[in-house]
Amino acid sequence: MKGRGAVPLALARALRPPPGKCYHHCGRLVRATSIASPLPGRWQVYACPSGVVSVTSYVEWTRRDPSAAARAFLARRTIPATAVRARDLRLATRHGPELGRPVEQILRAAERRPMRVVYWRLYPFKARDGTERRLFVCLRRRHTGPVFFPASPTDGRARCPVCAAGRKRRARSQRPAA
Numbered sequence: 001m002k003g004r005g006a007v008p009l010a011l012a013r014a015l016r017p018p019p020g021k022c023y024h025h026c027g028r029l030v031r032a033t034s035i036a037s038p039l040p041g042r043w044q045v046y047a048c049p050s051g052v053v054s055v056t057s058y059v060e061w062t063r064r065d066p067s068a069a070a071r072a073f074l075a076r077r078t079i080p081a082t083a084v085r086a087r088d089l090r091l092a093t094r095h096g097p098e099l100g101r102p103v104e105q106i107l108r109a110a111e112r113r114p115m116r117v118v119y120w121r122l123y124p125f126k127a128r129d130g131t132e133r134r135l136f137v138c139l140r141r142r143h144t145g146p147v148f149f150p151a152s153p154t155d156g157r158a159r160c161p162v163c164a165a166g167r168k169r170r171a172r173s174q175r176p177a178a
């Protein structure tokens, strides 16, 4: 358990949205995956099996606004980092009553410290050539942590730039020296 700001599992569970579908893409179920970070709170990324991201959330049990720290983390994990814009991050403050009695009691016991939830939602947008871009996430273990990147949703399984760079490097090292 990390220090101040850490979110007990019971609280994190109460915040989980009901399972949803991947809208305007494949219509399949969106799955929640936890991602690790140096921040004290908990991250969840909600994505379909092809990696199209519906929303990414960060929850911290704190009075302060964790938006700037959350944005800095996302920018480090996104290619290009400029795709993470302040206006796509939304802060919600949860005090408990709307999450049910057990959660409300836990929050009350902690000097009424609320939970802060930062949502990062990047809506589909048009690239310069007029084609659509969606936010994807690659959660493969060959790189540490998630890699977020905008790509065309018609590519099927979009290519993660970090995995693609790794493939190129490997191909180069296997080529015999001239």
Ligand SMILES: [Zn+2]
Residues within 6 Å of the ligand: 022, 025, 026, 027, 028, 048, 049, 050, 052
């Ligand atoms: Zn999808």
Ligand SMILES: [Zn+2]
Residues within 6 Å of the ligand: 138, 139, 140, 143, 147, 160, 161, 162, 163, 164
């Ligand atoms: Zn990757």
